[in-house]
Amino acid sequence: MSSEGWPPGHEKLVLEETDSTMMEAQRRAPSLGSPTWILAHRQTAGRGRRGRAWTDPAGNFAATLIQRMDEPPAKLALRSFVAALALRDALVELTHLPDAFALKWPNDVLLNGGKLSGILLESPGAGVLAIGIGVNLRASPEPEPGAAFPPVNLRSETGITLGPEQLLDSLAPAFARWDTRLRTYGFGPIRTAFLNGVARLGQPLIARTLTEEFRGTFETIDESGSLVLVTPEGRRAIPAADIFFP
Numbered sequence: 001m002s003s004e005g006w007p008p009g010h011e012k013l014v015l016e017e018t019d020s021t022m023m024e025a026q027r028r029a030p031s032l033g034s035p036t037w038i039l040a041h042r043q044t045a046g047r048g049r050r051g052r053a054w055t056d057p058a059g060n061f062a063a064t065l066i067q068r069m070d071e072p073p074a075k076l077a078l079r080s081f082v083a084a085l086a087l088r089d090a091l092v093e094l095t096h097l098p099d100a101f102a103l104k105w106p107n108d109v110l111l112n113g114g115k116l117s118g119i120l121l122e123s124p125g126a127g128v129l130a131i132g133i134g135v136n137l138r139a140s141p142e143p144e145p146g147a148a149f150p151p152v153n154l155r156s157e158t159g160i161t162l163g164p165e166q167l168l169d170s171l172a173p174a175f176a177r178w179d180t181r182l183r184t185y186g187f188g189p190i191r192t193a194f195l196n197g198v199a200r201l202g203q204p205l206i207a208r209t210l211t212e213e214f215r216g217t218f219e220t221i222d223e224s225g226s227l228v229l230v231t232p233e234g235r236r237a238i239p240a241a242d243i244f245f246p
């Protein structure tokens with residue numbers, strides 16, 4: 001358990017099995033009261049970004065935070081940075097390995113350069129945000145063809161075994177802490193912290209959107225959370241893309 005304890009007013013629901021914690025969140029959205037973390041020990045139909053499947057072998061972490069948030073979509077989307085920072089903090093707190101983890105725009109946490117986790121934001125109803133987080137604690141899924149980063153897992157990379165509930169008990173207060181910073185001070189401190197921990201700042205990147213590919217130097221993340229690349233055609237601010245390291 002984190003030294004801060006479980007965030008006041010938040011509920012925790014632990015399921016042995018579900019199709020997807022995102023689906024579980026969607027079913028609960030209409031009657032949602034307090035912010036709720038839904039953890040599943042097994043998902044039979046986990047989903048990733050852009051319609052991809054997310055497989056989590058036994059012992060991995062799969063959870064969704066669902067809460068009411070009456071904010072414009074652009075501000076809601078900044079929770080992806082909040083989630084990544086919170087996950088990085090929770091992992092550092094539990095492993096004491098601050099240098100092993102890096103952030104990848106917009107919301108991945110890398111371990112020794114491999115894909116350790118995935119974060120997915122959805123809105124399962126008006127004014128409701130669901131943030132799904134998967135972490136390869138004990139086993140790596142099969143790499144997808146063409147995957148930018150090989151999946152890695154915490155146990156084989158570090159020799160450390162964490163339980164899903166142990167991670168949740170650090171992640172929930174870490175998320176609440178970063179979320180409070182966003183609400184109080186705006187995106188500035190989140191952006192600064194993310195830039196401090198992000199991989200490949202100042203180095204070449206490839207950003208692929210659904211329709212285009214941009215190659216350039218990773219200059220910064222702007223005030224709206226977009227990736228800023230300096231390309232041969234000039235500076236480009238890219239709101240959403242998959243990132244590859246050339």
Ligand SMILES: O=C(O)CCCC[C@@H]1SC[C@@H]2NC(=O)N[C@@H]21
Pocket residue numbers: 020021022023043045046047048049050052054061062063064117118119120132133134135
């Ligand atoms: O594609 C990605 O990188 C995002 C993956 C998100 C996976 C998590 S696991 C918990 C939650 N439930 C799901 O079905 N997906 C998210």
